[in-house]
Amino acid sequence: MQPASPRGASVALAGRRRRDRYLPAALLLAPSLFFLLLFTYWPVLRVLGQSLLVGRFSGDNSLGLGNYQRLFADPHFARAAWNNLVYAAGTIGPSLVLALALALGLREASRANAILRTLVVMPLLIPLVAAAALFSFLMLPGDGLIDFYLARFGLGMVNWLGDPDLALGSVIAITVWKNTGYYMLFFLAGLAGVPQELLDAAKIDGAGPWRRLRSVTLPMLGPTFAFVVPVALVNALVQVDHVVTLTLGGPSDATNLLLYYIYQQAAQNYDFGLAAAATVVSVAVLLAVSLVSFRMLERGTHYES
Secondary structure, three states, rough: OOOHHHHHHHHHHHHHHHHHHHHHHHHHHHHHHHHHHHHHHHHHHHHHHHHHOOOOOOOOOOOHHHHHHHHHHHHHHHHHHHHHHHHHHHHHHHHHHHHHHHHHOOOOOOOHHHHHHHHHHHHHHHHHHHHHHHHHHHHHOOOOOHHHHHHOOOOOOOOOOOOOOOOHHHHHHHHHHHHHHHHHHHHHHHOOOOOOOHHOOOHHHHHHHHHHHHHEEEEEEHHHHHHHHHHHHHHHHHOOHHHHHHHOOOOOOOOHHOOOOEEEEHHHHHOHHHHHHHHHHHHHHHHHHHHHHHHHHHHHOOOOO
């Protein structure tokens, strides 16, 4: 029997050491990887597979793109996609602008600002379903608190949730009220990381408040925007609790959003193929928009070392 060469022995020893070094890490990560595969990647693969199964009942299913063809030909999906686009534009922009304005106004540590911060953040503590139930009483036609005060100014009754021209705007207003305090917390944290010496230097150079905001504060808030904007995009797609509580997608599909459309197809029409196709399209568009927005924000981002 030939004795092992020194080179072969050293290679085997190096491989054993490498294995001994990575084995504990692999054992520690194994439970997390198992649950990640079980509850994340496996459902994704199931949805992808379900979207390619053409046919609503078992036994007459076939692979193909028929579900996607039916999806893009469905006017209800087109209306839900348009509503979701309007909903995203109406909630993300105003929420972020208000959150940044409130963070700039309440960034100084004082007792009054602490009370105001608490009042702004308070809607965050209320579940969206409870907030929707609260606003349903405020927006009751004729008997709601909003119509009561409008009547004081001589204005007539407004059907906030029953008018197709106003229903989506009312849902957007509720979402802005709910999310502004949440985003403000991130902007407060980001403002705490803006170096004061940069603001002082800009002030010495003669920069006014608006110029300091545009040239110093906003670029330094790049990491905050890079986090908050994708979160806001995800919220615009997944927040439908208030739609379920207030309008059920009506009137006349005026408040039907993509996630509620998916729920209708899966839970009411039992058309799982169409629901899966809508899920794949929605997630793909959301992922693409999030990546593009993240890359655009990253270009002008300044990180403090």
